[in-house]
Amino acid sequence: MTGSADLEAFRAARERVLAAIAGACARAGRRADEVELVAVSKTMADDVVRTAIAAGQRVFGENRVQEGAAKATELRGEGATWRLIGPLQANKARAAVQAFDAIDAVDSLAIARRLDRLAAELRPDTRLPVHLEVNVDADPAKHGWKIADLDREIDEVLALGHLRVEGLMTIGRPVARAEDARPTFRALRELGQRLSARRPDLGAGLSMGMTDDFPIAVEEGATQVRIGRALFGDRPPR
Numbered sequence: 001m002t003g004s005a006d007l008e009a010f011r012a013a014r015e016r017v018l019a020a021i022a023g024a025c026a027r028a029g030r031r032a033d034e035v036e037l038v039a040v041s042k043t044m045a046d047d048v049v050r051t052a053i054a055a056g057q058r059v060f061g062e063n064r065v066q067e068g069a070a071k072a073t074e075l076r077g078e079g080a081t082w083r084l085i086g087p088l089q090a091n092k093a094r095a096a097v098q099a100f101d102a103i104d105a106v107d108s109l110a111i112a113r114r115l116d117r118l119a120a121e122l123r124p125d126t127r128l129p130v131h132l133e134v135n136v137d138a139d140p141a142k143h144g145w146k147i148a149d150l151d152r153e154i155d156e157v158l159a160l161g162h163l164r165v166e167g168l169m170t171i172g173r174p175v176a177r178a179e180d181a182r183p184t185f186r187a188l189r190e191l192g193q194r195l196s197a198r199r200p201d202l203g204a205g206l207s208m209g210m211t212d213d214f215p216i217a218v219e220e221g222a223t224q225v226r227i228g229r230a231l232f233g234d235r236p237p238r
């Protein structure tokens with residue numbers, strides 16, 4: 001169980017993150033309400049998430065299908081929405097579409113097509129919101145489209161009628177100073193602008209920024225930041 005001390009601690013952490021988002025928006029001449037805070041609750045117990053909901057947090061991110069689906073099921077009816085922010089294997093796509101409200105790390109045309117088919121079957125009345133993950137730095141350790149590949153395949157992705165492509169997503173590179181992540185975030189924004197000029201039906205969303213680098217990501221145009229440790233504290237080892 002968690003008590004009122006936990007509620008106050010979460011509320012204070014969330015206020016600090018929101019203030020940092022607002023500060024970055026002010027520096028960049030943006031409005032703070034242009035940025036959505038996604039609370040990354042991976043490894044956190046259901047009660048911790050309940051506390052976060054009680055403190056006003058509504059949008060949660062999970063990077064594993066099974067864990068996220070279990071929480072979404074357990075906490076259904078408490079007003080939260082669930083976004084899958086981690087890589088998705090084909091054999092878990094059905095469970096993901098059943099459990100999550102949005103899939104934010106779609107990293108290939110094959111998985112986009114599969115999600116489109118599943119969305120048609122499982123939720124035919126609304127388009128499934130997705131972000132396309134881009135491996136901006138062409139880092140072999142990371143998932144996501146290489147820029148040239150997305151350039152070539154974006155038309156095919158946008159032709160999938162059961163998806164709503166809200167925008168692009170990336171993970172900053174591991175850096176010593178947050179400032180060093182800026183080129184990655186700037187490149188994602190510029191890619192989004194370039195693709196949107198050609199395809200206005202591509203959403204303008206940019207999911208980028210985590211605990212160590214989110215103010216820089218917001219300065220560079222993030223519309224969603226995915227924050228775990230700054231809200232919940234350090235994660236226990238898996």
Ligand SMILES: *Cc1c(COP(=O)(O)O)cnc(C)c1O
Nearest residue numbers: 040063085210211226227228229
């Ligand atoms: C864990 C995770 C986050 C949050 O990381 P923190 O450093 O705890 O803020 C964000 N995005 C993805 C894809 C993650 O897996």
